[in-house]
Amino acid sequence: MRLIVILILAAFWSEPILAQRVEYTLNMRMDGRHELFTGDSTHIWGFIEIGGFGSEEKLLLPSPTLTATVGDSVIVKVVNVSDEGHTIHWHGLDVDQENDGVPHTSDFVLTGDTFTYRFKATHAGNFIYHCHVTTTLHLMMGMYGSFIVYSNQPDEIYPGGPRFDRQYDFLGSELDKALNDDFMTGGMPYSDEKRHFLLNGLQKQQLYEASKNRIELHKGERVLLRLINIGFDVNDYHFPEAVQAIVYTSDGRPLPEPFETVNLQLYPGERYSVIIETDEDDFKGNIVVNYLKMYRLQYAETNHIGINNDVYPVYIGEQADSRNTGLHIFPNPAINRITVQGLSQDVRSVQVFDTKGAQYLLPINKAGEVDVSRLKSGFYLMRASGSSSLSGKFIKR
Amino acid sequence: MRVFILSLILFFSFSALRSQVKYDTAYLNSGYLHIDHEDIPLALFTESSRFDTVDRVFHASPGETLHLTLYNLLDFDVEVGCDLITETVIVPAGGNRTLTITTQDPGGYGVYAQNDELKYYGLSTVLRVAKENQHNYVWNLRAFDKEANRRISEGNTPDFDAFTPLIFTLNTEAFHVNQMNMRGMVNGNVNDSIYITFAGSNIMHHAPHFHGYHVEIIHSNMENHMIGWSKDSFPLKRDEIITVLLVPHQPGTFPVHDHNLISSTTNGNYPGGIMGMLHIMP
Ligand SMILES: [Cu+2]
Numbered sequence: 001m002r003l004i005v006i007l008i009l010a011a012f013w014s015e016p017i018l019a020q021r022v023e024y025t026l027n028m029r030m031d032g033r034h035e036l037f038t039g040d041s042t043h044i045w046g047f048i049e050i051g052g053f054g055s056e057e058k059l060l061l062p063s064p065t066l067t068a069t070v071g072d073s074v075i076v077k078v079v080n081v082s083d084e085g086h087t088i089h090w091h092g093l094d095v096d097q098e099n100d101g102v103p104h105t106s107d108f109v110l111t112g113d114t115f116t117y118r119f120k121a122t123h124a125g126n127f128i129y130h131c132h133v134t135t136t137l138h139l140m141m142g143m144y145g146s147f148i149v150y151s152n153q154p155d156e157i158y159p160g161g162p163r164f165d166r167q168y169d170f171l172g173s174e175l176d177k178a179l180n181d182d183f184m185t186g187g188m189p190y191s192d193e194k195r196h197f198l199l200n201g202l203q204k205q206q207l208y209e210a211s212k213n214r215i216e217l218h219k220g221e222r223v224l225l226r227l228i229n230i231g232f233d234v235n236d237y238h239f240p241e242a243v244q245a246i247v248y249t250s251d252g253r254p255l256p257e258p259f260e261t262v263n264l265q266l267y268p269g270e271r272y273s274v275i276i277e278t279d280e281d282d283f284k285g286n287i288v289v290n291y292l293k294m295y296r297l298q299y300a301e302t303n304h305i306g307i308n309n310d311v312y313p314v315y316i317g318e319q320a321d322s323r324n325t326g327l328h329i330f331p332n333p334a335i336n337r338i339t340v341q342g343l344s345q346d347v348r349s350v351q352v353f354d355t356k357g358a359q360y361l362l363p364i365n366k367a368g369e370v371d372v373s374r375l376k377s378g379f380y381l382m383r384a385s386g387s388s389s390l391s392g393k394f395i396k397r
Numbered sequence: 398m399r400v401f402i403l404s405l406i407l408f409f410s411f412s413a414l415r416s417q418v419k420y421d422t423a424y425l426n427s428g429y430l431h432i433d434h435e436d437i438p439l440a441l442f443t444e445s446s447r448f449d450t451v452d453r454v455f456h457a458s459p460g461e462t463l464h465l466t467l468y469n470l471l472d473f474d475v476e477v478g479c480d481l482i483t484e485t486v487i488v489p490a491g492g493n494r495t496l497t498i499t500t501q502d503p504g505g506y507g508v509y510a511q512n513d514e515l516k517y518y519g520l521s522t523v524l525r526v527a528k529e530n531q532h533n534y535v536w537n538l539r540a541f542d543k544e545a546n547r548r549i550s551e552g553n554t555p556d557f558d559a560f561t562p563l564i565f566t567l568n569t570e571a572f573h574v575n576q577m578n579m580r581g582m583v584n585g586n587v588n589d590s591i592y593i594t595f596a597g598s599n600i601m602h603h604a605p606h607f608h609g610y611h612v613e614i615i616h617s618n619m620e621n622h623m624i625g626w627s628k629d630s631f632p633l634k635r636d637e638i639i640t641v642l643l644v645p646h647q648p649g650t651f652p653v654h655d656h657n658l659i660s661s662t663t664n665g666n667y668p669g670g671i672m673g674m675l676h677i678m679p
């Protein structure tokens with residue numbers, strides 16, 4: 001009898017008492033549609049949670065955020081119900097080779113097969129899961145999502161780390177509509193004019209207006225931003241002046257020394273935890289996120305995240321991407337002076353925004369001329385003051 | 398006895414002196430890189446006067462002075478410099494010059510043509526300053542747009558505004574599943590200290606990503622606020638040379654690849670391009 005008790009105790013002791021198991025079952029699918037900010041939609045692939053609470057029938061972009069608590073044993077069963085083989089790579093979770101999701105060194109989940117990934121969530125922080133089969137294609141098609149490992153205390157970044165009142169996660173990526181529409185002939189994601197620059201699968205107004213992506217931040221509060229980049233470009237974050245941003249962790253590890261910054265760049269695959277605060281009573285503003293191409297080192301596009309703000313900073317030039325507003329700016333690039341056509345005579349000034357979100361109000365004369373000689377060289381967006389429907393882009397040399 | 402002590406002192410001071418100076422040579426050489434049924438013209442620092450596509454990497458111990466004699470086999474003069482010194486030498490076509498580099502701290506430093514086009518074209522390599530008995534690997538990452546290389550080989554200026562690279566290399570080899578890049582292999586054991594120096598030696602930025610492990614960023618030839626950070630993915634900027642320390646906690650075979658996934662393709666085919674492999678034994 002005593003022996004049995006000892007055996008039972010030993011069996012329990014072999015598992016640390018605090019360690020939990022978190023289990024997911026995901027279907028791998030290739031039959032999704034995703035709506036773009038232009039109103040068009042395109043074809044996506046992805047992972048979808050089945051059997052769990054809140055499971056969705058429709059594939060989403062990105063795939064659902066998976067979570068665990070530090071120390072948890074994670075068990076993810078995948079069922080491939082699509083026509084091609086896939087895997088999951090647990091980016092940054094340092095899992096063993098068997099569970100690493102690389103076809104030529106680990107496994108390959110073929111059509112109709114199931115596979116169970118097992119690993120331990122050893123560190124709190126922000127991670128990514130994504131398919132590692134023909135990654136250029138399968139990732140562009142949408143087979144990625146965030147994997148967040150919480151600390152034991154729900155309001156701290158990592159065990160013993162700084163505390164926060166609220167949290168948001170932003171996953172940066174891109175999508176090439178031509179490729180997603182027809183992945184057999186769509187080609188390489190180099191065709192910039194066809195690319196969409198996404199945060200949490202959304203872009204521009206679509207991103208801005210989704211309430212879950214709008215940050216609520218009040219004086220005295222600490223808001224945690226979990227920033228993740230799984231795209232091909234650099235995500236270049238600029239925080240508003242009245243916001244203090246302190247960076248605490250990167251790639252699921254506390255930094256040796258947290259630091260304050262106004263600008264944070266995430267290269268492909270990188271993740272950060274940033275706490276933002278403000279001293280202003282009724283602060284309203286935007287975080288500006290630029291996308292920078294790595295092969296030509298060029299600016300590509302901008303997204304905005306509203307903080308206590310629900311008025312999308314409409315640069316009509318952005319809408320001109322899809323709907324031509326008829327505003328014409330020349331010469332472009334400009335050196336000292338530009339002429340703007342398409343504005344009514346009563347417009348006396350134009351608002352100009354640089355890619356970091358700085359704004360300038362510049363007078364415009366009756367001939368439609370604007371002096372831009374004092375602007376630094378770079379890319380600018382312009383809109384007519386008081387108008388939400390007329391805008392354009394120009395480059396200052 | 399006194400003579401013996403004197404000669405002993407002389408012997409040690411000479412050997413101490415000798416250990417502080419090192420001589421090395423390399424050739425500025427041109428040829429072709431054969432990748433994916435294509436011939437891409439380029440120029441490299443090579444070991445001998447016979448062209449091969451292996452980058453000549455230089456090594457020195459911390460504090461050592463390296464006298465590096467460069468023989469220019471190209472038909473034009475090339476100005477060469479190093480991150481560690483402000484002076485440069487112009488190596489005349491058909492001639493040679495010696496670059497004297499005094500090293501100090503461990504790390505990876507660039508040795509390269511001062512002309513951006515030639516640097517892009519391949520005349521860019523690494524001086525690894527490290528203690529001799531370390532596990533050191535140097536991975537030179539490049540992105541080639543064959544049109545740009547063709548123009549440079551013909552003496553014309555490439556259009557870098559239209560730069561669209563399709564060939565990506567690690568130590569001038571592209572990864573292939575059936576014929577792995579032997580120059581991108583790391584062999585070690587759990588708990589070893591393995592140093593890998595990444596050089597972003599031509600025009601692109603890169604984003605190396607480690608499967609299986611986090612690494613500590615221990616040195617950069619540029620201002621880099623990530624020194625001391627533990628990372629699995631990190632920026633490698635144009636011209637930057639970053640040394641990381643990997644101390645594997647687990648055995649296994651894991652890739653290390655550019656997470657700007659364009660760069661882990663060859664002519665659009667994945668996997669390819671910039672991908673190395675870690676083979677860690679228990
Ligand atoms: Cu896949």
Ligand SMILES: [Cu+2]
Pocket residue numbers: 089091128130269606656
């Ligand atoms: Cu990844």
